[in-house]
Ligand SMILES: O=c1nc[nH]c2c1ncn2[C@H]1C[C@H](O)[C@@H](COP(=O)(O)OP(=O)(O)OP(=O)(O)O)O1
């Protein structure tokens with residue numbers, strides 16, 4: 001079976017990719033599968049594109065093989081785009097999903113529904129030896145709920161209601177999420193590369 005290495009340590013992303021790659025008959029491996037753990041790549045960029053490329057290039061060089069990296073986050077209009085590229089560490093260095101989403105809810109307290117618009121952003125970067133990288137962006141528009149609802153998914157899924165849905169991302173099955181998600185939309189744009197693996 002074909003395999004793609006995803007340069008991530010995030011179990012939630014790995015699950016999303018496993019279900020996204022099912023239809024291509026591709027097995028997903030990640031940094032969590034390596035016998036020797038790699039140090040986390042420092043995300044020093046100010047854009048999703050910069051950070052995705054940084055992760056892809058660093059890991060591709062280390063492993064000397066093609067690698068796919070994902071840099072993603074949540075942009076909230078009422079917060080001028082925050083948490084944005086800082087989504088993972090919004091409430092502190094420990095990268096705690098619960099603390100992060102409660103910080104967002106606190107900052108949006110009292111903001112009416114029509115001003116709670118937001119979008120998930122996912123930038124995928126492919127880095128491969130001796131070839132130019134591929135970088136593509138996918139988004140998913142929606143609104144932020146007043147409290148967390150649902151147990152599926154990860155990160156900010158329990159507080160994000162995709163447009164045209166009465167359910168949060170965390171109430172959708174992973175197949176339902178992937179059909180509309182920022183990650184699914186970005187992956188469609190690199191499908192040619194995926195099919196050639
Ligand atoms: O589908 C999603 N559903 C909910 N939340 C999401 C999603 N996609 C990204 N997010 C949030 C989680 C994390 O707070 C940040 C990603 O940060 P990001 O730096 O790209 O990932 P990370 O540090 O967790 O793992 P890694 O860099 O090893 O891939 O955005």
Ligand SMILES: [Mg+2]
Nearest residue numbers: 041043071088
């Ligand atoms: Mg990260």
